[in-house]
Amino acid sequence: MTPEALSRRRRRIFLATWITYAGFYLTRKAFAAAKVALQSDPALAFSTTQLGDLDSAFLAAYMIGQVPMGLLADRFGPRRIVLAGIAGSVLACAATTLASTFAAFVGLTIAQGLSQAAGWPALIKTMAAWFPARRRGVVMGWWATNYALGGFIAGPMAGYAIEASGDWRSGFLFPALVFALVGLGFGLFQQDRPEDLQSEEPSPDASAGSPEPPERSVELASPPASGASAPRWFRQPALWVLGVAYFLLKPARDAALLWGPKFMSETLGAGPGRAALMSGFFELAGPLGLVVSGYLSDRLFRARRTPVCVLMMAAAGLGLILLAPSARLGPWGACLGMAVVGFSLHGPDALLSATAAMDWGGRRASGAAAGLVNASGALGSAIVSGALFGRLAEAFGWSAAFGAIAALTLAAAVVLIPLWGRAPDGRAAGSPGQ
Numbered sequence: 001m002t003p004e005a006l007s008r009r010r011r012r013i014f015l016a017t018w019i020t021y022a023g024f025y026l027t028r029k030a031f032a033a034a035k036v037a038l039q040s041d042p043a044l045a046f047s048t049t050q051l052g053d054l055d056s057a058f059l060a061a062y063m064i065g066q067v068p069m070g071l072l073a074d075r076f077g078p079r080r081i082v083l084a085g086i087a088g089s090v091l092a093c094a095a096t097t098l099a100s101t102f103a104a105f106v107g108l109t110i111a112q113g114l115s116q117a118a119g120w121p122a123l124i125k126t127m128a129a130w131f132p133a134r135r136r137g138v139v140m141g142w143w144a145t146n147y148a149l150g151g152f153i154a155g156p157m158a159g160y161a162i163e164a165s166g167d168w169r170s171g172f173l174f175p176a177l178v179f180a181l182v183g184l185g186f187g188l189f190q191q192d193r194p195e196d197l198q199s200e201e202p203s204p205d206a207s208a209g210s211p212e213p214p215e216r217s218v219e220l221a222s223p224p225a226s227g228a229s230a231p232r233w234f235r236q237p238a239l240w241v242l243g244v245a246y247f248l249l250k251p252a253r254d255a256a257l258l259w260g261p262k263f264m265s266e267t268l269g270a271g272p273g274r275a276a277l278m279s280g281f282f283e284l285a286g287p288l289g290l291v292v293s294g295y296l297s298d299r300l301f302r303a304r305r306t307p308v309c310v311l312m313m314a315a316a317g318l319g320l321i322l323l324a325p326s327a328r329l330g331p332w333g334a335c336l337g338m339a340v341v342g343f344s345l346h347g348p349d350a351l352l353s354a355t356a357a358m359d360w361g362g363r364r365a366s367g368a369a370a371g372l373v374n375a376s377g378a379l380g381s382a383i384v385s386g387a388l389f390g391r392l393a394e395a396f397g398w399s400a401a402f403g404a405i406a407a408l409t410l411a412a413a414v415v416l417i418p419l420w421g422r423a424p425d426g427r428a429a430g431s432p433g434q
Contacts, residue, residue: 006194013130016189017123018143020082022150023182024119026158026175027093027112029151031058032258033158033276036265037168043100048262050102052390055258056382057106058113063378065117070371073122077192078367085118086183093176097169120353120374125367128358129193136355137303141294144350148286148342151257155283159261159276171272239360239369241419243376246352248412249313250377251384252320252405253345256282256338258385263398264334267327278335285339286346293347297355305356306419309348313413316344320406324399345409353377384408 031054038046046054073081092111099105131139157178158171260279264270270278289312297308319341326337357370384405392401 009191009194010130012189013126013191014139014143016186017126018146020086020182020186020190021119021123022146022153023086023179023186024089024116025147025150025154026179026182027089027172028116029154029257030093030096030158030172030175031055031109031112032261033155033272034162034168034171035262036272036275037162037171041168044102046102046105048390048394049387051262052387054105054109054386055254055390056386056388058109058116059254059378059382059386061110061113062117063113063375063382065114066121066371066375066378067368068371069118070121070125070367070369073118073125073367073371078122078126079187079190079192081118081122082190083183083187085115085122086179086186088112088115088118090176090180090183093172093179096172117378121367121371124354124358124370126190126192127354128367135298136358137294137296137298137305137351138291139294140350140355140358141291141297141347144290144294144346144354145287148283148290148346150283152280152283152286155261155276155280156273159271159273163271163273236360238419238422239357239372241415242352242356242360242373245309245412245415246349246373246377247380248408248415249345249348249352249380251380251389252316252341252409253349254381254385255389255401255405256341256345259389259393259401260338263327263393267324267398268331268334270331278331279338281335281338282342283346285342289343289345289347290350293351294355297351303359304421305351305359306416306422309351310413310416310420312344312347313409313416316341316348317406317410317413319344320402320409323402324397327398348412380408 035051038044038051039048069081069085089112092108092115096105096108096112099108127136127140127143154175158175161170161174162168164170256279260282261272261275264275264278265272268275268278293308293312297303297305301307319337323337323341327334353374354370357373360369389401389405392404
């Protein structure tokens with residue numbers, strides 16, 4: 001394969017995987033956009049506590065599925081796992097239109113969470129196979145704009161579908177149909193990795209004209225025999241530090257996604273579509289934070305992700321504290337508050353759950369490593385972002401609820417400080433980068 005052909009294939013893989021993960025948010029955000037309408041339906045009349053319980057059920061299922069889906073992607077290839085996840089997500093979302101009891105919503109929410117778990121680790125596995133470590137900060141900064149922009153589109157899509165039809169079911173059915181079309185495109189264009197190349201052909205980590213240094217990441221040793229110790233990536237303390245930090249960080253992002261429309265509706269009296277659009281400023285500002293964090297980690301900190309994470313987490317913590325007060329300034333104050341938090345949170349979110357996990361997991365175990373870190377974050381979200389956040393908001397108000405997750409975000413920054421100057425190959429900060 002010539003370098004030009006490899007570059008074309010990389011662009012195609014980037015686009016196919018970008019659209020696909022953005023598509024996962026079409027079905028993922030349907031419930032958040034429909035919350036107010038579900039409470040207004042006299043046949044359901046869910047309480048805020050019940051809505052929070054459903055969020056927790058989704059996040060728990062999402063967490064449970066992360067590591068198994070990553071391992072399955074490492075074993076059978078990302079394409080099969082992602083297609084299975086898309087099918088499950090579309091069916092669960094469409095079937096929600098038939099649900100009439102809280103128990104039915106719980107079951108379908110769990111199915112949705114397990115299906116959604118197939119997306120991130122499997123697609124990270126694909127990106128690790130196609131892009132070398134020295135470029136990942138920038139590449140993944142641009143690539144991870146998928147879940148920010150996907151979320152920004154998905155919320156208003158579901159919200160305005162509900163307003164147009166006057167029925168909450170439209171907020172589930174329309175996104176499911178669109179995501180099914182995305183899945184068809186993914187099936188046509190996805191390739192898990194570069195084809196098996198002949199020894200004389202360049203590898204994905206080679207560029208035209210001159211060879212690149214080998215990928216700076218930790219690779220798996222030979223598979224252990226039955227009963228042997230855990231794989232090398234599983235025994236890395238740094239990977240577990242990333243997991244703990246993400247456990248503390250991710251509740252903030254998921255709380256904004258799951259409760260943002262309801263926060264806007266209750267604070268400003270907005271309808272489902274407008275509330276979803278205003279809370280979407282969280283995702284709209286996300287791509288800028290993602291790209292900035294990627295360039296900073298690659299160019300300024302020479303492929304070290306931790307310093308950027310710590311600095312942006314500190315800014316996000318302050319933004320979360322000021323979020324509820326900013327809404328008292330009116331719609332634009334609320335939108336600006338959401339944008340500040342979105343800019344500050346999305347960068348470290350992607351660096352921890354994608355780029356750093358890829359760096360420390362290596363190409364062979366990137367799916368499992370991403371699954372482990374993302375599962376840790378999903379566990380934190382399952383505990384905090386769903387039922388607990390809803391109860392805090394209901395009992396003490398939005399300021400107290402956002403203040404609680406601000407404290408967790410600042411704690412995540414503190415946890416990462418010991419990794420400030422470390423890289424997967426053990427080089428200290430300040431040594432020459434690749």
